[in-house]
Amino acid sequence: MGHSSGKSYINEEPGLLSWFTSLDHKRIAILYFVAVMTFFLIGGIMALLLRLELFAPNTAPNVGQILKNGDAYNQVLTYHGAIMVFMVIIPGIPAILGNFFLPLQIGAKDVAFPRLNLASWYIFMIGAGLAVATFFNSKIDTGWTFYTPYSIRTGTSVVMMVVAAFIMGMSSILTGLNFIVTVHKLRAPGMTMFRMPLFTWAIYSTAILQVLATPVLGITLLLLTMERLFGVGIFDPKLGGDPVLFQHFFWFYSHPAVYIMILPAMGIISELITTYSKKTIFGYTAIAYSSIGIAAVSFFVWGHHMFVSGQSELAGVLFSFITMLVGVPTAIKMFNWLATLYKGSIEFRAPMLFALGFLFLFAIGGVTGIILAVTAVDVHFHDTYFVVAHFHYVMVGGTLMAIMGGFYHWFPKMFGKMYNDTTARISWVFIFIGFNVTFFPQFILGAMGMPRRYFDYIPEYETLNKISTVGSWMIAIGFLFGLYTIIRGLTSGEKAPPNPWGSKTLEWQTESPPTMHNFDHDPIVTAGPYEYK
Amino acid sequence: MINGVEVASHFRDPAHQYASNKEGIWLFMVTEILMFGGLFVGYIINHTIYPEVFAEGASYLDWHMGFVNTLVLIFSSLTMALGIYFNQISKPKWATWSLAITVLCGAIFMVIKYFEYTHKFHLGIFPGRMINPERMAEEGHPMQHANLGLYFGFYYCMTGLHGLHVLIGMGLITWVMIRNIKGEFSPKYYTPIEGIGIFWHIVDLIWIFLFPLLYLVG
Numbered sequence: 001m002g003h004s005s006g007k008s009y010i011n012e013e014p015g016l017l018s019w020f021t022s023l024d025h026k027r028i029a030i031l032y033f034v035a036v037m038t039f040f041l042i043g044g045i046m047a048l049l050l051r052l053e054l055f056a057p058n059t060a061p062n063v064g065q066i067l068k069n070g071d072a073y074n075q076v077l078t079y080h081g082a083i084m085v086f087m088v089i090i091p092g093i094p095a096i097l098g099n100f101f102l103p104l105q106i107g108a109k110d111v112a113f114p115r116l117n118l119a120s121w122y123i124f125m126i127g128a129g130l131a132v133a134t135f136f137n138s139k140i141d142t143g144w145t146f147y148t149p150y151s152i153r154t155g156t157s158v159v160m161m162v163v164a165a166f167i168m169g170m171s172s173i174l175t176g177l178n179f180i181v182t183v184h185k186l187r188a189p190g191m192t193m194f195r196m197p198l199f200t201w202a203i204y205s206t207a208i209l210q211v212l213a214t215p216v217l218g219i220t221l222l223l224l225t226m227e228r229l230f231g232v233g234i235f236d237p238k239l240g241g242d243p244v245l246f247q248h249f250f251w252f253y254s255h256p257a258v259y260i261m262i263l264p265a266m267g268i269i270s271e272l273i274t275t276y277s278k279k280t281i282f283g284y285t286a287i288a289y290s291s292i293g294i295a296a297v298s299f300f301v302w303g304h305h306m307f308v309s310g311q312s313e314l315a316g317v318l319f320s321f322i323t324m325l326v327g328v329p330t331a332i333k334m335f336n337w338l339a340t341l342y343k344g345s346i347e348f349r350a351p352m353l354f355a356l357g358f359l360f361l362f363a364i365g366g367v368t369g370i371i372l373a374v375t376a377v378d379v380h381f382h383d384t385y386f387v388v389a390h391f392h393y394v395m396v397g398g399t400l401m402a403i404m405g406g407f408y409h410w411f412p413k414m415f416g417k418m419y420n421d422t423t424a425r426i427s428w429v430f431i432f433i434g435f436n437v438t439f440f441p442q443f444i445l446g447a448m449g450m451p452r453r454y455f456d457y458i459p460e461y462e463t464l465n466k467i468s469t470v471g472s473w474m475i476a477i478g479f480l481f482g483l484y485t486i487i488r489g490l491t492s493g494e495k496a497p498p499n500p501w502g503s504k505t506l507e508w509q510t511e512s513p514p515t516m517h518n519f520d521h522d523p524i525v526t527a528g529p530y531e532y533k
Numbered sequence: 534m535i536n537g538v539e540v541a542s543h544f545r546d547p548a549h550q551y552a553s554n555k556e557g558i559w560l561f562m563v564t565e566i567l568m569f570g571g572l573f574v575g576y577i578i579n580h581t582i583y584p585e586v587f588a589e590g591a592s593y594l595d596w597h598m599g600f601v602n603t604l605v606l607i608f609s610s611l612t613m614a615l616g617i618y619f620n621q622i623s624k625p626k627w628a629t630w631s632l633a634i635t636v637l638c639g640a641i642f643m644v645i646k647y648f649e650y651t652h653k654f655h656l657g658i659f660p661g662r663m664i665n666p667e668r669m670a671e672e673g674h675p676m677q678h679a680n681l682g683l684y685f686g687f688y689y690c691m692t693g694l695h696g697l698h699v700l701i702g703m704g705l706i707t708w709v710m711i712r713n714i715k716g717e718f719s720p721k722y723y724t725p726i727e728g729i730g731i732f733w734h735i736v737d738l739i740w741i742f743l744f745p746l747l748y749l750v751g
Contacts, residue, residue, distance in 0.1 A: 068630060109543035112553045177560045185553040186543060215564040219571035226660075232686030233661030240680025241661075245578065249571055357698070430748055517542070 008416060008513040023114035023515055029100035030120050030414075032091060039087040039128065044479065046080035051438070051472040054465050058174075058456045065456075066210025073455030081144030082161065086168050087128050089399055090257065093264035094210070095124070097177055097406050098203040100414060102179055104507035104514065105197045105413040107188025107523040112181040120174040124414035127167030134160045143453065145250060148235040155213050159228050166221045169214045172260075176210030179203055188506075190525035197505045197529040198287050202267025205291040208264070209256045209298065216251035220246065244309050251302035259298040261395060263291055265402030266333055269355050272405050273337045275503045276352035280530045281334035292327035297326050309376045316375050323373035330366055334359065349501075350424035354405030357432045361397025365390060368443065383453070386446025389439045397435055404431070404482060411486070412500050416513040418492030419485050425480035434474025441468045505529045535720045538722045551724055558728040562735045565698075567738050573690050576746060577684060589677050590684030591748065593658060595649070599748040602645050606737040609638030613706070613730045616713075620723040625713055632710040632726075635733070639703040646696055653685075660686040689745055705729045 009026045019027055042279070049066070053073055058065040067073050099117070103110055111117050141158040146165075151158050185203045187196070196204075224246070226232045233239030235246040274281040281287065303311060303319030337359060346352065368390040372378050379385060405428075409417050412499055441464040446452075450461050457465065499508040512521050535546050544550040569607035580587045612634045618626035653659075657668025669675060709726045712718065718726060 112543075113557060114541070114543070116557075173564050177557060177564075180560060181553050181557050184556060185549065211560055211564055212567065215567035216571050218564075219568045222694070223571075223575075223715070226686075226690055230660055230689075231662035232690055233680070233683045234579075234686050234690070236661065238581075239661050239686070240583065240683040242578075245575060249575075 007515055008511065009516050010416070010513055012516045020161060021118075023110070023118055025099050025103050025111050025114065025117060026414075026514065026518075028117050028121055029096050031100065032095040032124075035121075035125060035128065036088055036092055036096060039083050042132075043080055043083035043088055044476070046076050046083065048476060049076050049473055050080060051469040053117040053455055054457070055469040056466070057459055057462060060462075062302075067455065068309075070455050071141060074143075074287060074453075075139040077453060078140050078143050079135065082131065082140075082172075083164070084395075085144050085257075086165055087131065087459075089261045089395060090172060091124060091168075091175075092261075092399070092403055093268065093406070094179070094203055094206055094259050094260075095120075096265060097199075097268070097403075097410065098179060099175075100121055101410065101507050102200055102203050103186065104510070104518055105200045105529075106183065106186065106191050107506050107525060108182060108186035109517050109519075110186075111178050112185055113178050116174055117178055120171045120178070123174070124168055124171035127164045127169075127171060130164035130167065131161055134164070143485075146221075146224060147250075147253070148224065148227070149237060151224060152236055159225050162224050166225075169217050169221070172210050173214045173218075176207035176214070178206035180211065183207075188523045188525055191506075194288065195284065195337060195525055196288075197526050198270035198281065198284065198291075199264075199267035201288045202263050202265075202270070202291050205295040206260050206263045207238065208292075209260050209295050213253045213256035213260070213299070216249060217257075220249040220253065223249075244306070244311070247309055248302065251305045252299075255302040255305065256295070256298045258391075258394070259294055261399050263294060265358070265520075266291065268402040268406040268409075269337060269358050270411055271503075271505065272351050272355035273340050274530045274532070275409070275501050276347045276349055276355070277333050277341055278347070278502065278532050279340055279344035280532045281336070282339035282342075282532045283332070284528065284530065286332050287336050289331045293329035293332075294326060297322065297329070304373055304378070307375050308382050320373050320375045324370055327366065327370050329335040334363065334366075349408075349423075350419075350428055351405040351409040351463065353425060353428045354401045356406070357428065358398060358401040358405065361393050361401060361432075361435065365393030365395075365397055379401075382445055382463045383451055384446035385442040385450045385452055387445060388452050389442035392442075397439070401431070408485070409501070410507075411489060412496030413512050413514070415493070416489060416496050416511075417489050418496050418500065419489035419493055423481055423485040424486065427478045430474050430478030430481060432478075434471050434476075434478055437471030437474060438468050439471070441465070441471075443502055467522060504531055536717070536721065547721065554724050554728065555731075558731050562731060565732075565735055566739075569691075569694070572687070572694070573742070573746075576691065579687065580750070583678070583680065583683070585722070586678045587684050587750070589681055590688065591750065593653065593674070594657070594748045596748040598645055598649055599744050601743065602642050603744050605638050605641050605645075606740050609635045610734050610737045611643075613733045616706075616709075617723055617727050617730055617744075620713070620718050620726060621720050623720050625716065625718065628718075628726075629710055629714050632706055632713065636703050636706050636710070639699050639706070642699055643696065643703075646692065646742065658685055659728065660689040688747055691698055692746065695739055695743060696742050698739070701734050702733050706733065 009024055013022060019031065022028070044441055053066045056063045067076065134157040137157040137160060138155070140158055140161045141353045142151045142154060142158060146158065146162060183200065223232070227235050231239070234241045235243050237243055270281060270287055301319060303315050304323045307316055372381060372387065372390055408419060408424050445461055445464050448461065450457055496512040498510065498512050506523060509523065538547040540547055540550050544553065612631045615631040616628045616635060619625070619631060656672045656674060657665035659665060661682040664685060666676040706729055709729055712725065
């Protein structure tokens with residue numbers, strides 16, 4: 001398998017069972033890969049169901065009402081959100097690609113705490129299992145945000161779901177902690193902080209967010225559990241408590257969590273743009289610092305989720321300004337990527353197409369974020385499809401495009417085989433066009449005032465909703481092509497050389513796939529990560 | 534084995550491994566503090582809005598008991614530190630005794646807490662909607678403010694979560710104590726005791742903030 005002795009992390013320990021006890025960071029990454037892909041499939045089917053329901057107003061013949069009733073819609077909506085956020089996008093890049101490549105990129109043999117790393121996977125799976133189990137208990141219908149007081153009153157298995165989210169949060173904390181210590185302590189000789197690849201920088205910034213923000217979600221969910229079990233009253237207005245406090249706590253975590261989702265994606269984009277332009281990245285230091293900058297600012301913007309919650313006007317104004325401030329480090333990244341492309345020898349391989357798709361979609365997602373940060377506008381757009389379109393442009397158009405690009409980019413390294421670039425590019429065409437067809441109309445629907453989270457709408461919204469639903473089918477076809485590409489690559493891909501893309505970062509200097517100990521000789525680093533020309 | 538210490542293959546030497554482990558523990562402590570931070574913020578906000586409710590609630594707490602518990606925990610922090618110190622100077626038996634006393638202090642703390650809780654249950658004082666005004670009136674302590682339950686929501690959540698940490702700490706200390714008896718530690722290697730020690734000190738520290746907030750601030 002590429003390696004002279006034929007030994008790699010894949011076959012060094014025999015037997016399927018050995019995968020579940022292995023402390024190797026690469027194997028644990030594969031465990032996450034399988035789990036997250038499964039959840040992505042489930043969450044995706046939920047999304048298709050939602051779009052199918054919204055294909056036409058409920059009064060329309062035949063295609064009108066697909067789901068049994070509004071409750072069923074609320075449940076599908078909740079599971080789509082909760083699965084995609086807690087079980088796909090948050091663990092997606094850090095736990096899969098981060099786990100696999102962070103140690104490789106800094107020339108380490110493993111993460112700092114390998115046993116903790118495996119434990120994190122088990123903890124994640126326990127939480128995920130519990131979350132899925134609620135589906136067979138009594139399906140929850142609160143939305144993924146579990147807003148009080150509804151989440152206190154609804155007769156569905158909120159406690160189980162909330163405990164599941166708490167457990168998955170714990171896994172996220174431990175993974176982040178592991179990565180921070182790994183970056184601080186396990187860099188190879190000569191690998192200074194400012195010689196680290198930008199993907200590692202992004203995972204590092206994300207890890208800081210995971211460690212600092214998730215505990216607040218932990219206590220919030222714990223209090224919600226206590227609220228339901230014992231009625232402690234802290235979030236219950238009937239007992240003198242304050243449901244808005246729940247929103248503050250929740251978004252104090254969940255806004256940084258948005259950056260837990262997007263920062264690693266930005267890291268991938270940095271790698272892809274520079275590799276497939278064959279050009280040194282423009283503004284390395286600025287990109288590295290902007291990751292930290294985004295992480296820092298992200299703690300002070302949570303109030304923009306609550307502009308209409310009755311918080312004080314002063315708070316609204318401050319949160320509005322600070323939210324716009326996030327645009328600065330983000331724009332720094334965008335312009336540095338564009339400057340890297342300038343006069344580069346651009347190769348339009350599938351990963352590069354996903355990276356370019358990211359630039360386009362994330363720009364739209366980011367700019368509409370600034371629009372929503374304007375309080376006067378937000379009052380109009382709040383809880384409409386404009387918001388839905390905005391965050392899907394960031395989360396799907398941004399993060400998911402980056403995940404796909406990253407998978408293709410690192411596929412040869414992870415599995416030692418090449419994928420078929422043609423089918424990968426076809427998958428990109430469907431996903432990119434399908435995505436815009438699905439979500440661009442939602443901006444218009446939102447501006448027309450269509451509220452989110454409803455399972456029916458007035459006839460005026462019908463055409464755009466139809467277009468949107470057709471788009472969701474195109475995305476599905478795109479991902480089927482992606483799945484086909486991955487399976488074909490795994491079963492009959494050509495043997496991959498150690499460095500098929502001529503990349504300069506450290507993970508490409510070892511065999512494909514790497515051996516258990518990553519490097520045959522401990523690497524000594526003498527230069528930065530992107531010395532192209 | 535390097536220098537008489539088991540070193541995992543991805544670390545250079547015992548010092549490298551020790552520094553990494555310690556950083557991991559400290560980062561974990563940051564998450565503990567942030568988690569309790571949520572409770573403290575909620576407490577402060579509600580205390581500001583309902584000072585009279587919180588004053589009434591605090592009047593049901595016996596500061597003597599809280600004070601004794603504070604002393605017990607501070608003393609246990611000392612014995613915990615001694616558990617490390619005696620290993621550093623090669624007196625593992627003394628270290629075992631120090632750890633045993635630490636666990637004992639934890640137990641004393643929990644017993645006192647148990648008496649405090651059961652006394653309140655007896656008076657009908659429960660958190661939130663479970664508070665029982667009729668029972669309180671029968672016991673000669675009629676409830677003054679309608680949302681007194683909110684104060685006890687905080688009281689039980691804060692002390693309950695802290696108590697859970699004390700129990701976990703006692704379990705962990707017992708675990709390193711057994712390992713210490715087995716002779717697994719030496720002046721060169723005592724990382725688990727130190728890590729759990731840091732955890733124990735943080736748990737004590739959180740109590741040192743809980744005590745004045747709940748018992749003393751009227």
